[in-house]
Amino acid sequence: MRHLDLRVGLAALFGIAFVSTASMAQDRQPEFPPPSIIEYTPRSTLVVPVHPVPRAKFPVVDFHGHPPRLSSPEAITGVITAMDSLNIQVMVQARPSSGERLTNQIEAVKAAGYEDRFVFFASLDLRNVEPGSGARIAAQLEADVAAGAVGIGEIGKGFGLRTQKADGSRLAMDDPELDVVWETAGRLGIPVFIHTGDPAEFFEPLDYENERWLEMALFRNRRFNDRSRFPSFDDLMAERDRLLAKHPNTTWVLAHLSWYANDLGRLGELFDRYPNVHAEAGAILYDLGRQPRSAREFFVKYQDRILFGKDSFRPNEYPYYWRVFETADEYFDYYRDYHAFWKLYGMDLPDEVLKKVYAGNAYRIIPRMP
């Protein structure tokens, strides 16, 4: 619609007729039924140098780890084997836990002799918040940190979208009842790792101009475009920003580059506004890989604010990240077709930036890292 308006406007301005691709297709129809977007998977005929990177160039901290629950020796050694081959030095268990579930994992990792390879984040029980909840949650957090947790989160996207207060209303992220929790995190010197919203397209109409049509069509729970049930993407982010502004002494790490990887200027403004804010680069590789020059410039400029994280624990997917970050390879495949229908390009990051993004920033933000 926007394109059409522009075309009509330009045509009026210059007195010329624009032939849209749609009308060209009407003039000449394919002789065969066109394939669906799922069926059409053309082989690339491009021949260029190829540099697979099975192992990261420098040791890595996966800030957004979701390994299986680390409660048995088999589970632990399985993850360690993958970490060793990928050069992941430390995995943050960002599938958070609390109380006994937390201490069981910490004990199991110690018993297996790998306490220097895993750190654990605490969960917050944000269900049914009512007066008094903040103090209760903060007290549990203190206990979990005393037991060995070194951060909070990942706080899932339900916070802000679906989590309800005891009275049935939506729990706003900047609800004052929770202030004491965020202040406690600041006082304890632990980061708060928070995932807010989802790609902005998930909040838009599901039409043929939506970049994420396939993913939205595949997953009912990724459609947030019903304004009677969900806030808009911008309203949600504004609410999150009020939370960040209210707690300048708390260290925040925004998951998935705050879903601004397709608009890095917006993320840069956020970094400039809130010096206490960092961001983690998991599951948005498709957006970095389609703008390798802009992304490189951004990573160089904000090299102290960005952390590596992978999100889902699939060992064979990590090398795509190494390749995008480390090489200058061109037009290569991404691993998940419903995230992106395009190819990736390498950012060719300088070594000193790689070292910070891979591990240095995580060591600074988590003071109690082994």
Ligand SMILES: [Zn+2]
């Ligand atoms: Zn996650």
